[in-house]
Amino acid sequence: MNRRQFILAGLGTPAITLHPGSPINFITDPATSLILPGATPRTRPRTSRMRWAQLAFVENDPKHFDPDFWLDYFRRIHADGALLSAGGVVAFYPTNVPHHHRSDWLGNSDPVGEMIKGCRKMNMSVVLRTDPHATRQDMFDAHPDYISVTADGKPRRHWANPDLWVTCAYGPYNLVFMTDVHREIMQRYQPDGIFSNRWAGHGICYCRHCTENFKKATGLDLPRSERRLDPAYQKWEAWRKDRLRDVWFTWDGEIRKQRASARFIPNGFPDKLETGKFADFFFADQQARRGVIPPWSNAMGAKELRAGLGMKPIVNIFSVGVEEEYRWKDSVQNDAEIRIWVAEGVANGMRPCFVKFGAYIYDKRWMKAVEKMYQAYLRNETYLKNTAPLARIGLVYSEQTSQKYGGKPWQEKSNEHALGVYQALVEEHLPFEMVNDKLLDRDHLKPFRLLILPNIAALSDSQCRQLRDFVNAGGSLLATFETSLYDEEGQPRNDFGLTDLFGVSVDRTNAPGTTAPVHHSPRHHSPGHHIPRRHSPGHKCRPGRRPHAQLLPPHKNRPPRRERPGRRLQDHQLRIQGKGQTQLGLPFSRHPDPHLSRPPDGRRLPQAGRDRHPRALPQRARPRPQHRAPRPQSRKRPRRLHTRATSTAVSGRC
Template identity: 40%
Template sequence: MAQGVTGNGTQSAAGAVRVPDWHLGATRWTQLTLTENDPGRFDPGHWIDIMRETRSNAACISAGGYIAFYPTDIPYHYRSSHLADTDPFGELVEGARSLDMHVMARVDPHAVHPDAAAAHPEWLARDADGSPQEHWGYPDIWLTCPFGSYNREFITEVAREIVTRYDVDAVFANRWQGHGISYSETARRSFRDETGYDLPRSEGDTSDPAWRAYVVWRRRKLSDLVSLWDQAVRDVRPHARFIPNLGSIAARDLDRDMLVRHFPFFLIDKQGRSGVEAPWSAGRNGKRSRAVFRDRPVGLITSIGPEHHQHRWKDSVAPGAETATWIVDGFAQGAFPWFTKFNGMVPDPRWIRPVAEAFELHERLEPEFAGRRITADVALLEAAGPEAARTGGRAHEEGFYHALVEARIPFELVAEQNLTVDELSQFKVLVLPDAERLSVEQCRTIQAYTEAGGSVVAAHRSSLDDEYGTPRANFGLAEVFGADLNTPVRGPVKNNYIALTEEHPLTQGFEGAQRLIGGTELIGVTARPGTGVPFRFLPDYPDLPMEEVYPRAEPDAPAVVTRELPGGGRSVYVPFNLGALFWEALQADHGTIIANAVRWALGGSERVRVTGSGLVDLAVWEDADSVAAALVNLTNPMALKGPIRETVPMPEQRVSVALPEGATGATARLLVAGTDAEVTVSGGRAEALVATAQLMEMVSFTWIREDRS
C-alpha cells in the first residue's frame, strides 16, 4: 500500500500534483484514530465509504509515534501487536487518495513502551524528584519529555519515514507539548544554561521570576521543535507540512514569527461541550482561534461522542442533534469542520448520518463563504490563560458572551496578545467583561483606540491590576471610564440592588421598575464630572430576618457610569460582577443591561439586525457587494444545560441590513432553503423574512445600485 516519492516528491498515487497551498482545498476532514487491536478487525473499505458519504475532502489517519500502524523499520517504534503483515495506514491512505482527498498522518509522541523506556531513559519526562513519570491512564508505559532527543530525533525520524513511504500532505502530532513541567536532566540543564534559574517547582505563579522565564523558554523550545519537524518533512516532500495540534487556545503557546512561517492553518481541539457548556461554545472556539491569526484558516475538531472534563467515554455516541449543531455553529463562525472517531470499529453507527448532514450543509454553503469574511462592529476581549480561569475571568466572559448571543448582536473576539491599535481599529466597540490584568502598554492601546473614536464597555475589575496581578491605586483606564477607584472589591454581598436614578438609553426595558438586582462583588467608584450615572447602588441592608429586609438609605454610589468620549466614542463602566453573575444566575435584567450598554456604545443602529424568538447565534459574512447573515438555530429544550436532545425548528426571524451608500435596494436569497426571499426597503434598510429553519439559515443580501450610465 505504500506509495514512493517520484521526482520532486509532489506526485500523488492518483496522479494529481501536490502544491504548497493544498490546505486551501482541505475543508471537511475525517479523522480516524486507530486502537492497537484494530489491524485485522476493522474494515478500511467501510471507512472509505464513510469519507464518501460525509463529503470529506481530507483525512487524518493514525500512523505512528506511540504505536505504529504501518510496518516501520525504526528501532523502538512500537508496532501494533496485531499488525502482522498488514498495513492499515497505507490502505487507508490509498483509499482516501482514490477519492481525491488530502491526507494527514497522525503521530502521538506523548508516551513510550517499556522496551524504549529501558533503552532510552533520556527520553522520559521526570517529576521534581527526578523519577520517571508513569502514564496516568495505563500501567507500565512512560511519558516522554518534550524537550529532549525523543522529540527532536526519534519523532523526526518517524516523520521522515512516513512522508518518504506514503503519499501524504502533512504530519499531525497530538499530545506533543508535554504534561506539566518535565524535570528531565536535559530540561534542567538547558533551562539553567539559558536563563540562570532552576526549573520552577510549581506552575502558574506569575510572581515567580523562574516561572516567567520558563514560559518564555518553553515557547522558544517548542517553537524550535516545530521548525525542525516541519523542515524535516519538507526536505523529503516539498509541499508537505508538519502541523502539531495546538488545542483550543490556538497558537498562544508558540512564537508568532515561527507560526507565520510554518503553520498554514490552525486546529481547535475542543471536540464538544463539556458539562453544562452552552451550545454556542463551538462558535466561540472558532472566534478565539481566528482572533489570533485572522488570515489563516482554522478547523474545529468535533468528536462523535460526548466530551466531559471528568469522564471519558471515547467509544460512545453523542446525540445526533448535538453533534450536528456543534459542527454547524463552528463553521458558521468561520471554523471548517473536522470530525474524529476513536477506534476503527463502528459498533454504533448513529453518528454517521448527523455528521454527513452537517458536512453536506457545509459543502452547499462553502461557495458562499468563499470571498467573504466575517465582520462585526463589536469585539469582546477574551480572558486569557490559566490565571483567567483561576480568578473566575471565564465566567465574566461567558456572561457577556451569552448576553450578546441572546441580543443577536454580532461580535468577534480579540485575543489578549493581539491587542493592538490596528486590531481594534476594525471595531466600533470593545467589551471588557473583567479585564483585570492589563499592562500599561495595553491600557495605552485602549486609550488610543478611544481617542480615534472607539467605544468601550467594561465591568468589574477591568484594568485594576497590571499584567502580573499587582494592584494599582486607580484604574489603568480611569480616564476612559470617567470613574476613579475609592473602595476595593467587596464581597460576597447579599441582597444588593441598583436603583434607576437617571433617564438614559441604558434604562430602556425597565419601565416601571425602580430598582433591579445588583451585584455580589462591588467596587466603590467616584464618577468624574461630565459623566452619567443611570444606576446607583442602594446601601447594604439585611436579608434576614424578613421583617428587616428594607433599605435604610437612598441610593448613593455609582453602579453604572457612562461617558461621551472626546474622540467621538462612548464608554460604559459597571463596577460590579455583571458578567459572572449573569452567567451564574441568568437574571434577564443583567442581560438587558449588557445589551443596552453595547447598543448605546455603538452610537447608532446596528448594520445587521435580527428579530424573533428563540436562541440564535448570529454571524455576518460580508464582501463589497453583499452581506450574508448566518443564523444558527440553538433553540432546544436544554439550551443552557448543554446537551441537545433535539433542535426545535427556528421560529420566524426578520433579518434587516443597512443599505450601503449608493444602494437603492437589495435582493435576498435563503441559501439553505434554496429560495429567494421577498425584500422590503424602508429607511435605508432592507428586510427579509426567514419563516423557519432546522440547523441554520443563511440570508444573502445583494445590493441594487442606481444606474449611473
C-alpha cells in the first residue's frame, strides 16, 4: 500500500482541505487518486482517465468497420477512456425509441455494444456520444413542431444534407425525445456518461414553442436579427442560456437515475462560470487550428476553462484531420502539427482524446504519431496527475465584456487585446493563469500578485471594488485601453471605474472617429508609409498624479518623451498600480520600432532578463556599435527582420 492509498483507506477523509471557493480545487476519482467533494464511492464518476480515444461513427460504418482493429489500437496506445457514437441523428445500436433512425447498414449488428464489451475488458471508461441537431423526414411528419423555423416562418433544412431537418434545441425535441433516447442508452449499456455534440442550437428558432416561451419569459417578441448589442437579442441570449440549463439538468437527472455515478457532459455551454459550477468533468472540443491561429490557443482554452472548473478533469478532443474552412474528415494532419497542438493542451492540464470521424480508415499516417504521444504520456503519467497551478500572474478574461461591449470603430475585434497580452507573456516565459472576471473575490485572487486586464471594458461597481481590495491587499494591476470605462451592462461611465487606482481620467476632447498616422519601420514598409488608426477618447493624467508606468506610441525619427501631469496621454498606454513589489518585462506593442518611457525620477526602466534588442533602449542609452572586421562572403547570413515587440518594465522586488 502506498502513502496515498493509506490516507484514503486509513483516514477516510481528504488529505487536503480547501476553501470551497479556492481556485485550486482538486477533483477527480479513485483512478487518479483525487477526491470528489461530497461524493461517496458509489457516486464518484469514473471519467477521469488520462488518455482517451473517440470514434465518431458515420452511417455506413456498421457495414465496413473492424472492431478488433480499433480495440487492438486502443491497447497499443494504452487508452484508458473511450468516447463512442451511439445515437441522435443516427442510432448505431438496435434502438426501440420511435423515430430514432437506425443506420441503414445496421442490420442485426450492435457496433456500440461490441466496442463497449471490448473496452471494458481492458478496464476502460466508456462515455457514449449523441448528436441531436438534426432528424429525418419521419420525425418531421410526426412532430413538425420539433423542427427549427427560420425568421420567415419556414422549417429549416440542413445546410449540408437536404434529406435532414434541423431540430429546435429549446423545445420538446430535446426535452422529451432526446431524454427518451438517453434513458434507453443508459438502461442498455450503463456507460460512465453521455456527451452530446451540437446540442445547443443554431441561432434563433421561431417555432411556436420558442415564440410562446420567450414571450412568456420576457414579454417580448423574438428578435428579428442577431446583432450582439441589440437589447432584444441580449434578452434572447439570457433566455437561451436558461433553456439550455434546463435541458442539461433534465438529461443529467435522467442519466443519474439510471446510474448514480454517470453524468451528462455538454459540448460547450454559453457561460464558462456555470460550466465550472455544474460540471464534474468536461470535454473541450478544441480539435485543431486553422489559418493563422497560434498553437497556444489550445492552451488558452484550457486556462479559461480551468478558471471556472478548477482542477476538475478536462479532456481535450483533438482532430487528426485538417480543420480548415473546407475540410475533409478523412484528411490527415502532419505529425508536427498534431504534436504541437496536443502538447499545448497537455502542458495546461488537459487529457488528450483523439477523434477519428468514420471508423473506416483510408490514410493511417496519423496513427503512429498518436501512438508515440500516448506511450510517452503513459511513461510520464505520474507527473501529469495531481497537478496545481503555481503561477502568480493572472490574465483576466471577460465574457461580460464580449457580450456587452463594442459598437464603435475602435472597439472592433476587442478580443485581440487579450491575444496580444497572451502572446507577450508566452514570449517572455512568464507563467500565468486565466482569471474569470466574475471570480474576483479574495479567495480566487489569493494566489496572484499581479492581475492583467486587457481591455476588460465592462466592469460592475462590485468588480471594481474587488479589484481595489486586491490592490489594498498588496496586489498589482496592469490594465489597457478602456478597462472599467463601461458598467456591466455595457453603458459608458463618465470616467474609468478604476480612475482612483490608475491616476488617469478620460479626455473626451479627442473626438472619436478621428484618424492619426501610425508610422512603421522602413524595414517592413517604405519610408513615410502610414496606416490610419481610429482613436478612442484619450486619457488625461489627473493633477498631482503620475502613472507608475506608461507606454507611448513610437514616433518616427523622434526619441520618446515624458508626459507631465495634466497632459493628455495617448490611447495605447500602460498603467500599473499596486502596493505589491513586482518586476515585469512585458512586450506590449506590435510596432517594430520600440521605445521606452521613463519614470518620474528619470531613471531608465530596467529590462527583465538579458537585453537582446538595443533599439528597445532610450536614445541616449543605446550602446555604441562595435566595429568588426567584415565576415567572409561565404559566412554571410541574410538579414533578419526585427519582430521583437516593445518592452517596458517596472522595477521592484519579486
